[in-house]
Amino acid sequence: MNDFIVGPLPLWAEIVTAVFAVLGAAFAAIGSFGLVRLPTFFRRIHAPTLGATVGVWCMTIATIVYFSVQGYSLFLHAVLIVLFIALTAPITTIFLMRAALFRERQKGGDVPPAAKSGAPD
Amino acid sequence: MTPVLFWALKLALLLLAVAMLCALARLMIGPTAQDRVTALDCLYVNGMLMMLVLGIVYASNVYFEAAMLTALFGFVGSTAMAKFLLRGEVIE
Numbered sequence: 429m430n431d432f433i434v435g436p437l438p439l440w441a442e443i444v445t446a447v448f449a450v451l452g453a454a455f456a457a458i459g460s461f462g463l464v465r466l467p468t469f470f471r472r473i474h475a476p477t478l479g480a481t482v483g484v485w486c487m488t489i490a491t492i493v494y495f496s497v498q499g500y501s502l503f504l505h506a507v508l509i510v511l512f513i514a515l516t517a518p519i520t521t522i523f524l525m526r527a528a529l530f531r532e533r534q535k536g537g538d539v540p541p542a543a544k545s546g547a548p549d
Numbered sequence: 550m551t552p553v554l555f556w557a558l559k560l561a562l563l564l565l566a567v568a569m570l571c572a573l574a575r576l577m578i579g580p581t582a583q584d585r586v587t588a589l590d591c592l593y594v595n596g597m598l599m600m601l602v603l604g605i606v607y608a609s610n611v612y613f614e615a616a617m618l619t620a621l622f623g624f625v626g627s628t629a630m631a632k633f634l635l636r637g638e639v640i641e
Contacts, residue, residue: 437554439551442550446558450557453560456594457565460591463588463591464574469583469584472587473587475591476572483598484594484597487598487602490601491605505613506601509613509616512617512624513597513620517594519624520590520627523632524583524587524627524631527635528583530635531582
């Protein structure tokens with residue numbers, strides 16, 4: 429925890445960190461606001477994707493720049509988080525979408541009918 | 550830490566707090582169960598981003614483990630709940 433030199437950073441590093449941190453947080457906020465604002469579930473499911481991709485990427489760039497300049501070495505642990513999110517977010521979205529379609533069809537809602545190939549949906 | 554970075558990080562924390570409140574509102578009022586699961590997933594991602602910002606604020610390495618675990622638990626929880634919504638049980 430204390431193996432970093434906590435001191436003044438060069439100005440460009442602080443500016444890059446600040447810009448990317450605010451940008452990532454703003455994208456996450458826009459995505460979450462869309463979650464509240466959009467009317468139906470099938471539109472709503474797309475909104476958090478913004479925070480899960482652009483938000484996480486910008487925040488990771490900010491952390492990488494900050495800790496690399498501060499510790500005088502390349503700091504790439506945060507890329508693990510981005511890779512994990514990029515791998516798992518589509519899986520969660522697809523699962524939720526299939527569950528929503530299944531439940532909507534059971535209620536007799538107005539969604540496209542299931543494919544006839546016999547694949548469970 | 551110059552005032553530029555200080556206030557930028559404060560602003561980022563504020564924006565993430567607003568995002569978490571939006572997701573929480575959808576979690577509360579969501580008409581269907583899948584709305585609530587989506588909102589919970591979004592809440593997890595926002596909390597993970599907040600962990601990363603706090604890691605920069607306190608210049609500490611420890612927050613990466615917390616962020617990683619948050620992402621992991623968010624994925625596991627959302628997948629399990631989506632499976633439950635699809636079939637009615639998690640492990641068949």
